Amino acid sequence: MADAPAILDLQQAEMAPPPGEHAERPITLRLMPGDFALVESRDTARSSGFADLCCGMADLVSGSVGFLGQDWALLDHQETAMQRGRIGHVFAATNWIHLLGVDDNILLPQRHHTNRPDAALRDEAAALSVAFGLPGLPMGRPRDLSQADLARAACVRAFLGRPALLILEHPLQTRFRDMMPALLNALAAARDRGAVAIWLTGNDIVWRDRSLPATHRLRLTAAGLAPAPLPNRMKIA
Amino acid sequence: MNGFRRFLQRLGRAVRTRTDFALKLAALTFAVLRDAPMPGMWRRTARSEFSRSLRQSVGGAVGTIVVTAVLIGVAMIAQGLYWLTTAGQQSLVGTVLVTVLVRELAPLLVGVILLGRSGTVALNEFGTMRGNGEEHVMQSLGLDPYQLLLLPRAVAYALASFTLGMVFVIVAIITGHLLGSLAGYERDTALGLLSRVLSAMAWQDFAVFPAKLLLIGILVAASSYLTGFGARRTDDVAHLLPLGFVRAITAILICSLMLSLVA
Numbered sequence: 349m350a351d352a353p354a355i356l357d358l359q360q361a362e363m364a365p366p367p368g369e370h371a372e373r374p375i376t377l378r379l380m381p382g383d384f385a386l387v388e389s390r391d392t393a394r395s396s397g398f399a400d401l402c403c404g405m406a407d408l409v410s411g412s413v414g415f416l417g418q419d420w421a422l423l424d425h426q427e428t429a430m431q432r433g434r435i436g437h438v439f440a441a442t443n444w445i446h447l448l449g450v451d452d453n454i455l456l457p458q459r460h461h462t463n464r465p466d467a468a469l470r471d472e473a474a475a476l477s478v479a480f481g482l483p484g485l486p487m488g489r490p491r492d493l494s495q496a497d498l499a500r501a502a503c504v505r506a507f508l509g510r511p512a513l514l515i516l517e518h519p520l521q522t523r524f525r526d527m528m529p530a531l532l533n534a535l536a537a538a539r540d541r542g543a544v545a546i547w548l549t550g551n552d553i554v555w556r557d558r559s560l561p562a563t564h565r566l567r568l569t570a571a572g573l574a575p576a577p578l579p580n581r582m583k584i585a
Numbered sequence: 586m587n588g589f590r591r592f593l594q595r596l597g598r599a600v601r602t603r604t605d606f607a608l609k610l611a612a613l614t615f616a617v618l619r620d621a622p623m624p625g626m627w628r629r630t631a632r633s634e635f636s637r638s639l640r641q642s643v644g645g646a647v648g649t650i651v652v653t654a655v656l657i658g659v660a661m662i663a664q665g666l667y668w669l670t671t672a673g674q675q676s677l678v679g680t681v682l683v684t685v686l687v688r689e690l691a692p693l694l695v696g697v698i699l700l701g702r703s704g705t706v707a708l709n710e711f712g713t714m715r716g717n718g719e720e721h722v723m724q725s726l727g728l729d730p731y732q733l734l735l736l737p738r739a740v741a742y743a744l745a746s747f748t749l750g751m752v753f754v755i756v757a758i759i760t761g762h763l764l765g766s767l768a769g770y771e772r773d774t775a776l777g778l779l780s781r782v783l784s785a786m787a788w789q790d791f792a793v794f795p796a797k798l799l800l801i802g803i804l805v806a807a808s809s810y811l812t813g814f815g816a817r818r819t820d821d822v823a824h825l826l827p828l829g830f831v832r833a834i835t836a837i838l839i840c841s842l843m844l845s846l847v848a
Contacts, residue, residue: 432725
């Protein structure tokens with residue numbers, strides 16, 4: 349594993365700031381197969397900006413972002429789309445294409461990027477749906493499902509197939525007890541396959557949970573991305 | 586010198602603003618024509634969208650097309666047959682129908698109906714997607730909105746436009762013939778009238794009729810796409826719909842006029 353290439357490699361990556369705003373500090377982060385970065389971020393817009401940076405959606409002022417050994421900036425349109433097909437993503441804000449049913453939304457990236465038969469995809473999606481606490485693959489339009497079911501469905505889409513990188517922007521919302529075990533199981537399985545996971549959270553319950561098997565604990569603020577280990581437990585005399 | 590530079594800047598900005606949409610529309614239309622025959626662009630997701638769009642655009646408009654064609658058959662063709670017969674100019678029936686109905690009226694009316702039944706729906710969908718940030722979701726997942734939404738819809742609308750155009754012409758001619766026969770001034774059979782129309786068509790007409798319809802279908806889709814996805818996040822659909830309608834109508838008219846002038 350030591351010689352394996354990094355799955356995600358951010359080297360002094362500095363995003364172009366939105367008009368009228370100051371540039372944020374450059375970010376350096378190197379994640380190897382099986383790594384799990386838990387990132388504390390209280391600002392969902394900043395979380396989304398960081399997620400965009402990881403999947404090559406952000407304009408860079410300096411530095412580079414590599415994914416699976418390839419610099420996003422050097423890929424053409426088709427290659428970029430193909431690489432993004434290897435990313436499982438739970439978004440902080442909008443997750444769904446309103447024209448499609450939730451089932452089609454879940455299957456869409458895999459149907460587009462792979463040649464796996466529809467039946468096999470549906471079977472895997474149904475199994476994942478059950479694992480995340482849904483009765484099966486959800487069929488309705490996104491507006492017809494509850495927020496809780498949509499949060500589960502978003503995880504199903506992210507873990508479907510064999511993503512090399514998982515970007516989970518605030519995936520639990522407020523359903524910690526319901527979804528945490530399923531999410532941890534799915535994460536463990538993905539990491540065993542060599543995937544990398546980035547979990548962005550703004551919640552203290554998740555952030556302070558010592559049972560989360562994070563290999564990196566980081567904090568994302570205007571000052572950039574910095575290591576933020578949990579303080580040692582206080583010993584009771 | 587600075588004043589001259591500012592004048593040039595203002596002039597350039599004004600020209601760019603006014604030509605921006607037209608240039609993008611032309612580029613997108615060209616891209617669709619280039620990419621449509623490429624098998625690599627037709628993944629199963631695009632094929633699904635194509636089937637859905639074709640069903641929606643043909644199924645949604647065929648009723649309106651038939652009713653409009655019947656009205657045109659009554660108001661225009663039957664009248665034309667009557668007056669040409671009265672004036673002893675039956676031999677001109679084919680030429681008149683080809684020039685007025687096949688080359689000009691059918692593509693325009695089909696384009697307007699396609700725009701109303703499908704283009705505005707697409708514009709609404711694209712505008713809502715833009716407003717909700719769904720375009721960003723698609724791109725993050727490696728799904729190209731052009732490949733997944735525009736290309737299949739543009740090809741579906743082009744085929745729908747051609748299909749609806751054929752239905753329109755045939756229904757209008759048959760209606761006009763029926764009325765003429767009932768009134769007693771049309772003695773030919775319906776097939777005979779159709780045959781006279783076909784005989785009056787030159788090779789340019791065989792090229793212009795499908796070219797207009799196919800291009801109009803692509804323009805309706807591309808115009809809806811550009812207006813919907815080009816909107817600001819704050820633009821609501823109530824603002825986008827009239828803008829998209831005017832843009833698409835203008836594009837349809839210009840396309841029709843240009844092809845008529847060429848042939």
